[in-house]
Amino acid sequence: MRTRLLLGAVGVAVAAYGAWLLLQQDRADLVDTGVWLAGGVVLHDFVLVPLTLLLGLVLIRLLPAYLRAPVVGGLVVLGTVTLMAVPVLGGWGANADNPTILDRNYTAGWLVVAGVTILAVVLTIMLTLGGRSGGPGARRR
Numbered sequence: 481m482r483t484r485l486l487l488g489a490v491g492v493a494v495a496a497y498g499a500w501l502l503l504q505q506d507r508a509d510l511v512d513t514g515v516w517l518a519g520g521v522v523l524h525d526f527v528l529v530p531l532t533l534l535l536g537l538v539l540i541r542l543l544p545a546y547l548r549a550p551v552v553g554g555l556v557v558l559g560t561v562t563l564m565a566v567p568v569l570g571g572w573g574a575n576a577d578n579p580t581i582l583d584r585n586y587t588a589g590w591l592v593v594a595g596v597t598i599l600a601v602v603l604t605i606m607l608t609l610g611g612r613s614g615g616p617g618a619r620r621r
Contacts, residue, residue, distance in 0.1 A: 523563075528559070528563060531559075532555075532556065532559065535555065536552060539551060539552060539555075546605075546608050546609075547605060547608075550601045550604040550605050550608065551601060551605075553601070553604075554597050554598065554600065554601035557597050558593075558594055558597045558598075561590070561593050561594075561597070562590070562594075565586065565589075565590050568582060568586040569586055569587060569590060
């Protein structure tokens, strides 16, 4: 119980410090932050969630039961990473006066994450199929 209280207190202290830092910004930055936060909520609730639900409904009808969880899990991971990467993939915020901003090949990084995610989904499916056909993870009746 003490550990939970200590972790809670640390969390409250960090949140308070973050709020204090936020309030040190000028008015224009606070407005930009509010717009960014509201945009995230709108994008999540009116774009990401409906697309995820629609895709999930389509996948439920098309995929066998044992494939649904790995494929949907992979799509949720890849969709979330892609959504978070849109600003850097689009080069938004790049500044010719400061070449250290957006100084990496973010497309290559996203492709690596996408490849690893797809590989994890394929390996999970292969392990599931191996378990179903009498392999090490097979259930005995």
